[in-house]
Amino acid sequence: MGRLNASLILPSVVNGGRRYLSNSHSSSSVYSFAPHIDALSKKPMFVSRKGEKYDCFDSVGDAWIVFNKMVDKYPKPPIVEFNKLLAAVVRMKHYAVVVSMCSRMELVGVSHDVYSLSILINCFCQLGGVGFGYSVLGKMLKLGVEPNIVTFSTLINGLCKQRKISEAVCLFDEMVKKGYQPHLIVYNTLLNGLCKIGSIDKAVRFLRMMEGRGFTPNIVAYNTVIDCLCKLGLIKEALHLFSELKVKGI
The missing domain is CATH 1.25.40 (Serine Threonine Protein Phosphatase 5, Tetratricopeptide repeat)
Known part of the structure; x- marks a missing residue:
């Protein structure tokens, strides 16, 4: 090595x-x-x-x-x-x-x-x-x-x-x-961590950053953020993110 x-x-x-x-x-x-x-x-x-x-x-x-x-x-x-x-x-x-x-x-x-x-x-x-x-x-x-x-x-x-x-x-x-070059699993791990401590703004920004760096978030990433939004009562934002899944064919 x-x-x-x-x-x-x-x-x-x-x-x-x-x-x-x-x-x-x-x-x-x-x-x-x-x-x-x-x-x-x-x-x-x-x-x-x-x-x-x-x-x-x-x-x-x-x-x-x-x-x-x-x-x-x-x-x-x-x-x-x-x-x-x-x-x-x-x-x-x-x-x-x-x-x-x-x-x-x-x-x-x-x-x-x-x-x-x-x-x-x-x-x-x-x-x-x-x-x-x-x-x-x-x-x-x-x-x-x-x-x-x-x-x-x-x-x-x-x-x-x-x-x-x-x-x-x-x-x-x-x-x-x-x-x-981090694997998609690393991104999902961090997303899950951010959501667990309730840092939903950072989680959403991190999700966008993944896309900006050429990584296509998978269903696990979206589910993690949508679940956190719902638990925090941010239903409108959760529905908006959910609609992206259909548009992107995920």
Whole structure:
């Protein structure tokens, strides 16, 4: 992966990271959280081995069996194989387990890449630890691993879940300025966040901005804004927006 020039480090990321890291959450200490986070995993870890295909795990115990075999191998499997396993555990929603696995990978000398670190950021965000997600981002920049659109989208989603909408919008704006092309899902995530906090004026402006930037809002985007307008009693505005759906053939 290419190195990210220091001048391209997003101001909102750096500033947000400083805020989050002020309580000793430095990028070098991010994995110190791993031993304690397992308690947040609410599903039991039953072991019932079925196979070693990453999409055929009966339980997270199966994943641990395969993972332990992988880390004990010499030479170690390529990072892409670990990423497949981590993604399978994420699909089972065992986010805390992924954090522990990533910590173990680092201890045995497996070099992370942008995908494994983005998976780790997602898990921290799912567990409500956006601050630790920023710490991982800082680690990526330190290692010269260039974040991708998934990395930033994951952080934006995490911020929205914690109702830190202004910070999410700031990160989105800086991401676009630096040339990253956000996916429609990112737009919809921000729209939903703005509507949840009742910022309907900003939500409507954001919807128009999507159109201005060449993105065609889908039915999910319109439904989100129309629903918010109705809940706020702005029925006339909701009907006007609804009529646009017919005109645009959505």
